[in-house]
Amino acid sequence: MGQRSDSDHVMAEATTDKRQGHTRGRTGNDRxxxxxxxxxxxxxxxxxxxxxxxxxxxxxxxxxxxxxxxxKSKEDVLFAIVNSIVDEALxxxxxxxxxxxxxxxxxxxxxxxxxxxxxxxxxxxTVFYNERGLLSPEREREMxxxxxxxxxxxxxxxxxxxxxxxLLDVDPTVATATLLGAAIWTYRWYDPEGRLSAxxxxxxxxxxxxxxxxxxx
Amino acid sequence: MGQRSDSDHVMAEATTDKRQGHTRGRTGNDRxxxxxxxxxxxxxxxxxxxxxxxxxxxxxxxxxxxxxxxxKSKEDVLFAIVNSIVDEALxxxxxxxxxxxxxxxxxxxxxxxxxxxxxxxxxxxTVFYNERGLLSPEREREMxxxxxxxxxxxxxxxxxxxxxxxLLDVDPTVATATLLGAAIWTYRWYDPEGRLSAxxxxxxxxxxxxxxxxxxx
DNA sequence: CCTACCGATCGGTAGG
DNA sequence: CCTACCGATCGGTAGG
Numbered sequence: 001m002g003q004r005s006d007s008d009h010v011m012a013e014a015t016t017d018k019r020q021g022h023t024r025g026r027t028g029n030d031r032x033x034x035x036x037x038x039x040x041x042x043x044x045x046x047x048x049x050x051x052x053x054x055x056x057x058x059x060x061x062x063x064x065x066x067x068x069x070x071x072k073s074k075e076d077v078l079f080a081i082v083n084s085i086v087d088e089a090l091x092x093x094x095x096x097x098x099x100x101x102x103x104x105x106x107x108x109x110x111x112x113x114x115x116x117x118x119x120x121x122x123x124x125x126t127v128f129y130n131e132r133g134l135l136s137p138e139r140e141r142e143m144x145x146x147x148x149x150x151x152x153x154x155x156x157x158x159x160x161x162x163x164x165x166x167l168l169d170v171d172p173t174v175a176t177a178t179l180l181g182a183a184i185w186t187y188r189w190y191d192p193e194g195r196l197s198a199x200x201x202x203x204x205x206x207x208x209x210x211x212x213x214x215x216x217x
Numbered sequence: 218m219g220q221r222s223d224s225d226h227v228m229a230e231a232t233t234d235k236r237q238g239h240t241r242g243r244t245g246n247d248r249x250x251x252x253x254x255x256x257x258x259x260x261x262x263x264x265x266x267x268x269x270x271x272x273x274x275x276x277x278x279x280x281x282x283x284x285x286x287x288x289k290s291k292e293d294v295l296f297a298i299v300n301s302i303v304d305e306a307l308x309x310x311x312x313x314x315x316x317x318x319x320x321x322x323x324x325x326x327x328x329x330x331x332x333x334x335x336x337x338x339x340x341x342x343t344v345f346y347n348e349r350g351l352l353s354p355e356r357e358r359e360m361x362x363x364x365x366x367x368x369x370x371x372x373x374x375x376x377x378x379x380x381x382x383x384l385l386d387v388d389p390t391v392a393t394a395t396l397l398g399a400a401i402w403t404y405r406w407y408d409p410e411g412r413l414s415a416x417x418x419x420x421x422x423x424x425x426x427x428x429x430x431x432x433x434x
Numbered sequence: 435c436c437t438a439c440c441g442a443t444c445g446g447t448a449g450g
Numbered sequence: 451c452c453t454a455c456c457g458a459t460c461g462g463t464a465g466g
Binding site: 049050133158166168169171177178181182184185186196200201205209210213 | 264266267321324347350351375382383384385386387388390391392394395396397398399401402403405406413417418421422424425426427428429430431432433
């Protein structure tokens with residue numbers, strides 16, 4: 001809490017070579033990244049509304065108006081976080097769906113990669129799933145549209161697998177929402193400091209979803 | 218939006234027989250119930266912070282201080298909603314776990330009933346899952362404790378099923394979080410006005426979780 | 435990136 | 451259950 005993380009440190013180093021006279025050697029992009037990082041932590045801990053811009057500025061060590069040098073509004077900070085998550089997910093789904101394997105194998109790959117990504121970046125994904133509803137109506141519509149885009153990729157894949165007889169015959173909308181929901185829900189309970197590694201959890205969840213909880217006789 | 222629902226209407230009727238001179242024939246308990254109902258709708262629509270006590274009072278047709286006649290604070294209104302949800306879940310889990318059937322059969326029953334309950338009362342369950350983190354630290358701890366209580370019931374059941382060989386051998390914590398998560402996630406995507414009935418959705422989800430998405434050969 | 439400040443919102447209370 | 455009101459918080463801006 002409050003201490004610099006590794007990724008932050010690495011980024012600070014990366015720009016050290018080409019110092020441009022900015023305070024403490026940070027470039028503008030670096031500062032922007034730092035604001036996003038700290039905001040992500042705080043939005044996750046306390047939620048968007050309960051986090052003030054003063055809270056964010058305090059944790060970084062400057063004052064609130066500095067944030068307005070990099071962002072037009074508080075909502076823009078949230079949007080930056082949420083947008084990058086949906087961007088990455090969209091790209092990932094496109095890549096895997098277009099890749100090799102049967103529909104069932106590609107769905108398995110989607111579930112593995114989606115869960116891995118969430119567990120590897122719990123802060124931002126928690127903010128994404130908890131706070132994306134607080135964006136302006138226009139931006140929320142935009143987000144929903146892109147989310148629908150990648151869930152539809154999975155639905156088409158599922159429908160294909162049902163048609164070939166590879167996958168259990170349930171409604172593709174229900175199937176994908178349920179499977180993705182099971183994967184996404186990890187953000188609510190997984191504890192990185194806990195007993196189980198992220199890789200173990202990913203393996204067990206995806207095996208459970210593939211085979212069902214009833215052990216085959 | 219803004220119109221009286223059936224349940225509201227029914228409650229108003231129920232107290233008509235024994236009018237006590239209250240405005241529009243409502244008893245105190247009735248008013249309290251009405252405040253909870255309207256707050257539940259608004260907290261779901263706009264979230265807890267974005268909903269003011271004036272919003273709630275406006276939709277009912279009186280003024281903010283009236284709410285303080287029935288509740289000590291805004292948080293108490295949220296607590297009333299969240300508390301009743303966790304109460305019912307706890308009772309349901311206890312009853313089913315103590316009931317008949319193999320561990321696998323009782324887990325199936327738990328998933329069916331939990332999903333049904335969520336779909337039948339989407340407003341309050343959405344508030345529960347979205348806003349329970351906004352309670353005071355003491356109350357949040359109390360909620361988490363009771364939630365843990367009923368997830369542990371399911372974990373013990375799962376462990377028992379693994380021991381007898383009935384259930385797939387994955388960690389009971391992972392299994393129950395994943396299965397429950399898949400069921401709970403319905404609150405985020407199920408549309409009561411949509412193509413599928415709640416009963417169909419419950420049947421398909423629980424069948425999918427039991428058998429897995431790969432069709433048995 | 436800072437100091438100083440404004441305007442609006444809102445939970446909660448006094449006093450009836 | 452109402453009118454009137456207070457105190458605190460907070461996003462955002464002026465002006466440098």
